Amino acid sequence: MAYDTGTKRVDMPHNVIIEGRSRMIVSGVEDVESFDETTIVMYTSRGLLTVRGGDLHIDKLSIDGGELSVEGMIDAIQYEDEQPQKGGFFSRLFG
Numbered sequence: 001m002a003y004d005t006g007t008k009r010v011d012m013p014h015n016v017i018i019e020g021r022s023r024m025i026v027s028g029v030e031d032v033e034s035f036d037e038t039t040i041v042m043y044t045s046r047g048l049l050t051v052r053g054g055d056l057h058i059d060k061l062s063i064d065g066g067e068l069s070v071e072g073m074i075d076a077i078q079y080e081d082e083q084p085q086k087g088g089f090f091s092r093l094f095g
Helices: 089-094
Strands: 015-019 023-027 029-035 039-044 047-062 067-080
Touching: 015 067, 023 047, 029 047, 029 067
Parallel strands: none
Antiparallel strands: 015 023, 023 067, 029 039, 039 047, 047 067
């Protein structure tokens, strides 16, 4: 999540690690927009990230820590520079 230190905006560090196309760890996750077995859409500190594949499931999610772990067959990842709109899936669920 980006935060303000008074005069300067600081973004959460963002990294993507893919292990053998079957596991993916993403840091800098701000919210999860949607997910199912073929697509996971999340907002990161570097833009909207879409993961496509098969038998995908979220193994671990820590919005406070900004980390998400995905397991399944990863076919593609795609970024969009669009900034998050209000109300991702978990914001609506727990907000």
